[in-house]
């Protein structure tokens with residue numbers, strides 16, 4: 002099978018009649034635990050995966066940006082001097098990143114490129130962060146800007162928040178920028194401290210795509226964020242990260258029932274995520290699995306961002322003897338779940354869970370083992 006790298010290089014060569022000067026790869030991610038905690042200044046434990054956006058490109062002498070994606074129809078072309086918003090489309094992520102560089106005071110150069118990715122779109126695996134970080138790495142490369150992963154992740158997050166309009170946290174951009182091969186990263190979303198943690202020996206991480214795609218996620222996501230902010234304001238703190246479970250329990254009855262549930266998820270999820278990192282470091286797969294299961298229940302019942310398909314998939318996974326734990330991953334409402342399993346039984350797990358899930362739904366699932374990879378990088 003031709004690699005994505007070869008595909009983008011060949012397409013560039015065909016379009017411009019010469020080879021590209023650079024190739025960049027930026028990965029999607031799967032989050033093992035710590036969901037909807039990042040915008041509460043909390044903790045997350047994602048890993049960058051071996052599914053990514055690749056771009057072959059060269060600098061230009063003018064201020065034009067010309068990018069053709071082999072995944073979407075319309076080529077993207079704009080002038081860095083006059084970046085203008087248009088209707089929502091993948092092009093807006095590219096423009097948004099260029100805009101965020103300019104806003105931050107960087108003078109970036111024009112470029113021309115061809116891109117393609119294999120992160121499924123809208124599936125909870127951060128295809129948009131992968132696109133943003135691929136573009137950030139490309140602009141940084143042609144403009145000779147040092148690659149500081151946290152700074153670049155913040156810039157890409159600004160593009161997503163203020164250009165695209167999704168008030169997402171920092172997790173997706175930071176793990177796509179700073180991922181490490183073989184490791185998940187515990188991220189403290191307040192300080193942006195990263196603690197690389199290897200996957201326990203003999204385990205595999207499986208992405209379980211329900212075959213459903215989320216709709217209207219933006220409004221539901223932004224609404225959850227507002228509810229969390231309301232809870233933080235009630236406790237008189239800047240973010241729910243600062244509320245302990247004891248403090249929460251002492252006053253939870255004074256909270257509106259919906260806000261109470263949202264806050265309970267975030268506060269308990271932060272605890273679970275830190276415990277999961279410890280369990281992972283200790284190779285305690287049983288405990289890690291239990292925490293993942295508890296996370297799913299909390300997302301389903303308290304944060305209310307799961308879906309029937311996700312619940313069926315998680316239950317199907319948990320029925321298999323190889324499974325330590327499973328949960329929905331990403332923003333929710335559809336897309337993917339993630340399971341931690343005994344690597345030796347991976348083939349049987351994929352086969353059986355596909356069957357169990359298919360027996361209960363009309364959706365077409367896709368299950369695949371993922372490997373933790375490096376973050377956004379220049380390949381050549």
Ligand code: GLA
Nearest residue numbers: 036037169170171172331332
């Ligand atoms: C989306 C957002 C992230 C994070 C997750 C939920 O992926 O982009 O910032 O909030 O949802 O954990």
